[in-house]
Amino acid sequence: MRSKFLRENLTGYGFIAPWLIGFLLFTSFPFLSSIYLSFTRYNIVTPPVWVGGQNYKMLLHDDPQFHTALWVTLRFAAVSVPLGIVCGVALALLLNQNVRGLSIYRTIFFLPSIVPTVATATIFLWLLNPEIGLVNGMLHKIGIEGPAWLLDPKWAPWSLIMMSLWGVGGSMVIYLAGLKDIPAYLYEAALLDGANPVQRLRHVTIPMLTPVIFFNLIMGVIGAFQYFTEAYVMTKGGPEDSTLYYALYLFQRAWRYLDMGYASALAWVLFAVIMTINIVLFRSQKKWVHYGS
Amino acid sequence: MAADGFDPGRRKAIRTVVGAAASVAAAGFVLQPTSFFFHTKRRKVRFWHELGGIWMEPMMATLEAFNRSQDTYEMEPLLMSDTEADSKLMLSTVGGDPPDVVLVWSQITSVWAQSGLIQPLDPFMSTDEMRRLKETAYPVIRKSGWYNGHLYGIVEGFDLWVCYYRPDHFREAGLNPDHFPETLEDLLDVAEKLHKVEKGGDISRLGFLPKDFQTVAPLFGGGFFDEKTGKLTLNTPENLKALHFLADTRKRFGFDKVVKFESGLASDDGASWSFMHDKYSIIADGEWRVEQLHRYAPQIEYRTATVPPPRGGKPKASFSMTNFLVMPKGAREPKGGWEFIRFWSGIHDPIRAAEFYPIFGWMPLSPLTAEAPVYQKWLKEVPQYRTFLDVAASDNICITPPVPYQTYLMDQVQKTNDYVTRGTKTPEDAIVWLETEVAHELKRRKDLGYVD
Numbered sequence: 016m017r018s019k020f021l022r023e024n025l026t027g028y029g030f031i032a033p034w035l036i037g038f039l040l041f042t043s044f045p046f047l048s049s050i051y052l053s054f055t056r057y058n059i060v061t062p063p064v065w066v067g068g069q070n071y072k073m074l075l076h077d078d079p080q081f082h083t084a085l086w087v088t089l090r091f092a093a094v095s096v097p098l099g100i101v102c103g104v105a106l107a108l109l110l111n112q113n114v115r116g117l118s119i120y121r122t123i124f125f126l127p128s129i130v131p132t133v134a135t136a137t138i139f140l141w142l143l144n145p146e147i148g149l150v151n152g153m154l155h156k157i158g159i160e161g162p163a164w165l166l167d168p169k170w171a172p173w174s175l176i177m178m179s180l181w182g183v184g185g186s187m188v189i190y191l192a193g194l195k196d197i198p199a200y201l202y203e204a205a206l207l208d209g210a211n212p213v214q215r216l217r218h219v220t221i222p223m224l225t226p227v228i229f230f231n232l233i234m235g236v237i238g239a240f241q242y243f244t245e246a247y248v249m250t251k252g253g254p255e256d257s258t259l260y261y262a263l264y265l266f267q268r269a270w271r272y273l274d275m276g277y278a279s280a281l282a283w284v285l286f287a288v289i290m291t292i293n294i295v296l297f298r299s300q301k302k303w304v305h306y307g308s
Numbered sequence: 309m310a311a312d313g314f315d316p317g318r319r320k321a322i323r324t325v326v327g328a329a330a331s332v333a334a335a336g337f338v339l340q341p342t343s344f345f346f347h348t349k350r351r352k353v354r355f356w357h358e359l360g361g362i363w364m365e366p367m368m369a370t371l372e373a374f375n376r377s378q379d380t381y382e383m384e385p386l387l388m389s390d391t392e393a394d395s396k397l398m399l400s401t402v403g404g405d406p407p408d409v410v411l412v413w414s415q416i417t418s419v420w421a422q423s424g425l426i427q428p429l430d431p432f433m434s435t436d437e438m439r440r441l442k443e444t445a446y447p448v449i450r451k452s453g454w455y456n457g458h459l460y461g462i463v464e465g466f467d468l469w470v471c472y473y474r475p476d477h478f479r480e481a482g483l484n485p486d487h488f489p490e491t492l493e494d495l496l497d498v499a500e501k502l503h504k505v506e507k508g509g510d511i512s513r514l515g516f517l518p519k520d521f522q523t524v525a526p527l528f529g530g531g532f533f534d535e536k537t538g539k540l541t542l543n544t545p546e547n548l549k550a551l552h553f554l555a556d557t558r559k560r561f562g563f564d565k566v567v568k569f570e571s572g573l574a575s576d577d578g579a580s581w582s583f584m585h586d587k588y589s590i591i592a593d594g595e596w597r598v599e600q601l602h603r604y605a606p607q608i609e610y611r612t613a614t615v616p617p618p619r620g621g622k623p624k625a626s627f628s629m630t631n632f633l634v635m636p637k638g639a640r641e642p643k644g645g646w647e648f649i650r651f652w653s654g655i656h657d658p659i660r661a662a663e664f665y666p667i668f669g670w671m672p673l674s675p676l677t678a679e680a681p682v683y684q685k686w687l688k689e690v691p692q693y694r695t696f697l698d699v700a701a702s703d704n705i706c707i708t709p710p711v712p713y714q715t716y717l718m719d720q721v722q723k724t725n726d727y728v729t730r731g732t733k734t735p736e737d738a739i740v741w742l743e744t745e746v747a748h749e750l751k752r753r754k755d756l757g758y759v760d
Binding site: 056058059060061064066069070073077078079144145146147163166167168253254255256267270271272273276277 | 394395398401419423425564572637713715716719726727730732745755758
């Protein structure tokens with residue numbers, strides 16, 4: 016009996032061994048190593064030198080770019096995540112109607128989310144070109160002089176927030192699945208009680224969708240704090256640090272300035288920020304997330 | 309239907325497809341041009357570079373020339389994209405499997421030298437080679453690539469900035485193209501007659517617009533590093549004058565209008581260069597444009613002239629960015645790597661190396677190379693290049709400060725430039741900002757135990 020149990024378990028561990036070894040070697044080990052590295056001065060080539068809490072002290076007190084990067088990222092998260100949720104839910108509601116060609120519409124809205132990020136970024140570089148870009152060209156046709164978008168420090172962060180909506184099709188699919196899961200009898204009951212469409216949306220659809228919204232909120236917050244590729248490709252953090260996102264700054268410190276110890280400290284501060292926000296969100300879910308049961 | 313339920317016809321079709329695919333793959337494997345070298349017994353020297361696109365052909369020609377000259381070593385090149393080059397080198401060196409030679413574009417040798425990523429090259433150099441470098445190379449070459457008393461990078465091509473101008477535009481504006489302005493102030497007066505501005509203030513052609521802080525500062529006697537004291541020189545009256553000059557030339561049109569104009573220009577590469585498309589009448593740019601104009605726009609009449617200094621400024625002044633040939637620590641074939649470095653750069657034989665610089669359209673390291681018949685022959689085809697050689701001989705060329713935080717420093721210089729050229733900060737505020745930011749970084753590094 017015992018040997019059969021062991022054999023069965025060993026077989027199972029054997030099957031997951033490739034993942035397990037990969038996880039231990041390439042995720043757990045670097046993850047734990049970075050805790051140690053964050054207390055060192057380390058340039059990747061020579062052995063790390065212990066500096067105690069200096070890295071953390073420096074970034075909190077003596078690094079204006081750290082504060083800039085944190086602010087830029089917080090602002091991005093605070094605007095892009097709720098905006099993404101509102102647009103995702105709205106799109107899902109629209110594409111949950113019984114109209115002809117619905118699957119085509121769904122495909123069209125979903126397609127942008129599977130376009131590689133770098134390709135999307137390159138296209139948007141052209142679209143948002145102040146002189147020859149399509150966006151300003153269209154604005155010009157209706158008599159509006161468009162801004163310099165990515166070249167203007169006031170507009171560049173908002174341009175990237177606007178661009179983040181391009182991938183909203185990914186979360187839209189999840190909202191659509193959530194909408195399909197809402198039991199029809201709830202709507203029937205609401206109808207019998209005389210609820211109009213807005214009341215059905217407010218008192219049935221949205222509450223029943225909150226677990227999905229919560230999931231997307233958590234993923235959105237994590238994604239927003241790790242926002243990197245678009246800024247790296249399109250703005251390199253400029254103009255004037257207006258798009259210096261936290262992950263981009265971390266990357267610069269690590270790979271451009273060879274300050275791996277400092278970058279590790281930045282990574283752990285980021286981890287702490289994401290964890291704190293997620294803990295607050297998880298605590299808050301009791302008040303606003305409604306599970307069907 | 310076969311016993312296993314598979315239609316024999318279908319099975320045959322699958323076999324045919326799989327067989328054909330395998331044959332194609334095998335043929336591809338056998339016939340693929342794995343490299344251009346065939347001397348399997350020679351020692352392979354691994355060389356990483358970023359010279360793709362238009363640079364690929366001259367790069368391969370250079371490597372072939374080296375291989376032909378050798379009976380011991382053979383180059384094994386690898387083209388890297390510029391975005392991955394630095395990190396790839398770092399990881400390969402840390403992993404114990406670095407290349408033997410790398411051509412880097414980034415102005416980063418001091419950072420790498422301090423971190424122990426690359427090794428000094430002076431131990432490989434003969435006394436003659438060192439003497440040739442110190443005595444016959446252009447002044448800018450003599451001072452480039454050093455860190456802490458050792459030479460970590462041999463320059464292979466360096467940029468200088470001179471004015472390219474269009475005589476046809478001059479004539480059209482009633483100006484004499486034989487008389488190029490001799491001061492920066494006069495240059496701005498001439499440019500006024502060459503600008504083309506639409507009714508709403510939109511620019512369609514610029515007579516002249518100075519490029520950026522780092523290229524303009526040397527003209528005013530500024531720069532970012534004092535070679536004699538080894539100290540940074542950021543907040544200086546000369547640098548401030550340079551920033552004022554940058555701000556004023558943009559303010560004349562409106563900062564937004566200039567940003568808009570520049571953003572509307574096509575890619576700045578090769579055949580798309582704005583000067584070729586009538587967007588500038590006079591532009592300060594680098595030496596590689598001569599070969600590009602020769603190749604992509606031979607019909608355009610153009611001339612070159614040194615960027616004139618402001619009154620009281622420094623003549624033939626410029627900022628130089630350099631390509632470096634470096635050797636990572638742990639290179640397996642360091643001697644082979646050095647053989648290639650000295651062959652290509654001309655440190656060993658300046659006359660022999662003269663054949664490579666024209667095919668790239670690059671500046672040679674020494675007047676000895678420039679005087680070689682093959683280089684002189686090329687100069688006859690592109691006489692405009694002589695201006696660059698003239699400037700190369702000047703002592704007024706600034707280089708990226710050889711400090712171990714040079715990437716950080718130059719990033720902040722670029723930001724200072726952005727603040728001023730966009731009108732976000734006044735030159736005074738911008739230069740104080742630069743000084744403060746760098747001071748913060750230096751304090752941070754000191755507190756962390758870095759020895760700068």
